[in-house]
Amino acid sequence: MLLIHCPYCGDRPELEFSYGGQAHIARPSKPESVTADQWVEFLYLRSNPRGVHAERWRHVRGCARYFNALRDTRTDRFIATYKAGEAPPQQSGSTP
Amino acid sequence: MVESATARSLEFAATRWLRPLPPAARCIFCGDEAAQAALVAALGLPGSAANCRAVSANGRSLLWLGPDERLVLAPADQRQSLSAAIEAATASHAHSLVDVSYRQVALELHGPTAVRLLNAQCPLELTATAFPVGMCTRTIYAKTEIVLWRTALESFHIEVWRSFAPYLVTLLGDVAKESGA
Ligand SMILES: [Zn+2]
Numbered sequence: 705m706l707l708i709h710c711p712y713c714g715d716r717p718e719l720e721f722s723y724g725g726q727a728h729i730a731r732p733s734k735p736e737s738v739t740a741d742q743w744v745e746f747l748y749l750r751s752n753p754r755g756v757h758a759e760r761w762r763h764v765r766g767c768a769r770y771f772n773a774l775r776d777t778r779t780d781r782f783i784a785t786y787k788a789g790e791a792p793p794q795q796s797g798s799t800p
Numbered sequence: 801m802v803e804s805a806t807a808r809s810l811e812f813a814a815t816r817w818l819r820p821l822p823p824a825a826r827c828i829f830c831g832d833e834a835a836q837a838a839l840v841a842a843l844g845l846p847g848s849a850a851n852c853r854a855v856s857a858n859g860r861s862l863l864w865l866g867p868d869e870r871l872v873l874a875p876a877d878q879r880q881s882l883s884a885a886i887e888a889a890t891a892s893h894a895h896s897l898v899d900v901s902y903r904q905v906a907l908e909l910h911g912p913t914a915v916r917l918l919n920a921q922c923p924l925e926l927t928a929t930a931f932p933v934g935m936c937t938r939t940i941y942a943k944t945e946i947v948l949w950r951t952a953l954e955s956f957h958i959e960v961w962r963s964f965a966p967y968l969v970t971l972l973g974d975v976a977k978e979s980g981a
Contacts, residue, residue, distance in 0.1 A: 705923050712867055713852055713937065717923035720939060765940045767851075767866035 724760030
């Protein structure tokens, strides 16, 4: 079974987690002042990379916390996990 | 809070390796570090609970469930006084305190087959080094959420929501039968 490293609990089985979509999407601080297109982008448009993707995960059957992960969508390998609010860790040049 | 509700323990016959634990007072407490410190003091515990660890003293236990979430366990007759004491001690901190005494029930799985019976439906690594005595966590057993707490090398305290308890007990029985425990 795939193990995912929760920043609070350590390595835990995959089935304790749920996926939370793309990470680092900030809600416009003044929604009333953005254009419809900008709002559409915030609400609906997501990157869909073939490669490293920053995404939210929740340790829903454990500590119940949301955190962020860098995952390679080609291999399903978790490169790093980090707490919500933290910047994604720097990656070395090579990708798996 | 429904005061007329009775705190029943789980009703099933104890086996060599599984027994129902008596009713208990239970609270879920959420708050930041300062609030958690006030909670620890109110409970009279020697220290706070580290990540995925439980602390016990004088029949009261504090289980770490998440960075800001704790499960408090105490003898059933302390239900009223416990909430009042916690409420008084943490009044100056933003927090939430929910009495879950009747939401869940507890059972104890013990003996040399305990780990094998758990691992039949729970993928956590339960070796003594990966999951030492004193460690606790929320996790899942097959399709039900449980709180698993290792109280001794071959003894686990399990908290499960009341309506899922018959499922859990039946499943543990089936697993034991299949594995000849
Ligand atoms: Zn966790």
